[in-house]
Amino acid sequence: MKGTxxxxxxxxxxxxxxxxxxxxxxxRLEELGFLPGxxxxxxxxxxxxxxxxxxxxxxxxxLRESEAEGIFxxxxx
Numbered sequence: 001m002k003g004t005x006x007x008x009x010x011x012x013x014x015x016x017x018x019x020x021x022x023x024x025x026x027x028r029l030e031e032l033g034f035l036p037g038x039x040x041x042x043x044x045x046x047x048x049x050x051x052x053x054x055x056x057x058x059x060x061x062x063l064r065e066s067e068a069e070g071i072f073x074x075x076x077x
Contacts, residue, residue: 005034005054005063005071008042013077015039020070033057034071 008014016038019026033056034040043060044053051062 001075003073003075004069005040005073006065006068008040008052008054008068008073008075010042010045010052012075013039013041014073014075017072017074020072023067023070025067026070029063029067029071032061033059034061039076040073 002017005014005016016034016036018036019029019034023029038056041055042052043055044062046052050065052068053060053062
């Protein structure tokens with residue numbers, strides 16, 4: 001099922017399809033590992049909903065909702 005990283009629930013895994021080119025932080029996100037073909041898992045969610053923390057390329061990265069909605073994924077589990 002395709003969607004955005006913003007829709008991924010805690011414990012779910014997905015593969016990155018692309019990062020929206022209009023995001024001002026696109027380059028930073030790609031440097032952190034959000035590249036096409038990379039596996040990402042939602043690891044933690046804030047008690048207030050955001051930010052969420054994601055496992056990607058052996059690290060953990062916390063993202064704001066606005067950043068996560070610009071990363072397109074397909075869920076794998």
